[in-house]
Amino acid sequence: MLKSSACAALAILMAFAGAANSEEKAEMVKKGAPAYRICAACHSLQPGVHLSGPSLAGLWGKKAASVDDYGRYTEALRKEDLVWDEDTLNAWLADPQAMVPGTTMTFRGVEKDDVRANLIAFLRRAMTEGGTVKVVKEGLVSERMASGPVPPELSSLGANQRITEIRHCRDGYFITTADGAKFPFWETNVRIKIDTSLRGPKKGEPVLLRSGMAGDRVSVVFSSLAEFKNLVAEKC
Numbered sequence: 001m002l003k004s005s006a007c008a009a010l011a012i013l014m015a016f017a018g019a020a021n022s023e024e025k026a027e028m029v030k031k032g033a034p035a036y037r038i039c040a041a042c043h044s045l046q047p048g049v050h051l052s053g054p055s056l057a058g059l060w061g062k063k064a065a066s067v068d069d070y071g072r073y074t075e076a077l078r079k080e081d082l083v084w085d086e087d088t089l090n091a092w093l094a095d096p097q098a099m100v101p102g103t104t105m106t107f108r109g110v111e112k113d114d115v116r117a118n119l120i121a122f123l124r125r126a127m128t129e130g131g132t133v134k135v136v137k138e139g140l141v142s143e144r145m146a147s148g149p150v151p152p153e154l155s156s157l158g159a160n161q162r163i164t165e166i167r168h169c170r171d172g173y174f175i176t177t178a179d180g181a182k183f184p185f186w187e188t189n190v191r192i193k194i195d196t197s198l199r200g201p202k203k204g205e206p207v208l209l210r211s212g213m214a215g216d217r218v219s220v221v222f223s224s225l226a227e228f229k230n231l232v233a234e235k236c
């Protein structure tokens, strides 16, 4: 009798401890979510969306550098034989360069132990298979933060941004758009880019994006490298 009531008391105590523990964990996840903002500058939590860094979706418990369709891993990370969990992420996020010298994750690290622990509690939820939808639904991060800085859709821009002719002469680019407007730009103010993704410009239709306050700086985005070579002529 005595023994069984002691057992019951112990069971209740353990249940309490368990509840406190999971409450504590939920609190850590909540506190850690805002710290994810800094990661969202380079990563998406949407599966298959690779930005400067690979998508973090479903990486919890996976081998490092194992996302097949992310083609820009460094040799340094590839040759590490590690699996992403609390311990490995703790070392990685404290100082990526110290853990994997030569990595291109140019992020100096989360210095404070408690901030890092909370962030990792959040990542455990977010980076587990199906976690992206959960963390957005639970209001831990906005949809936008979960998506990351996905480049704008360039395949359906207006005539004033679709380029029909581009030539280079001396130190300038001379650009004509589909609405007939012609612009001269100093070559130093023109960023030449390629967006080969589905969001990129249509084939044969590079686009003009204005940037900066003065309006004299632009990006010209092509759908492929070949297109850049074929469409830009040196002609004065």
Ligand code: HEC
Residues within 6 Å of the ligand: 036, 038, 039, 040, 041, 042, 043, 052, 053, 054, 056, 059, 063, 064, 065, 066, 067, 072, 073, 074, 076, 077, 078, 084, 093, 102, 103, 104, 105, 106, 107, 110, 123
């Ligand atoms: C400046 C951009 C940048 C920031 C900020 C950044 N990362 Fe990264 N991250 C990268 C790049 C690039 C890689 C690939 C590194 C390599 O191949 O060496 C990477 C790799 C990773 C990996 C390994 C992926 C894999 O498939 O093995 C994880 C995990 C990761 N980052 C998590 C984070 C977290 C969490 C944060 C925020 C605390 C963060 N990163 C901040 C750019 C960034």
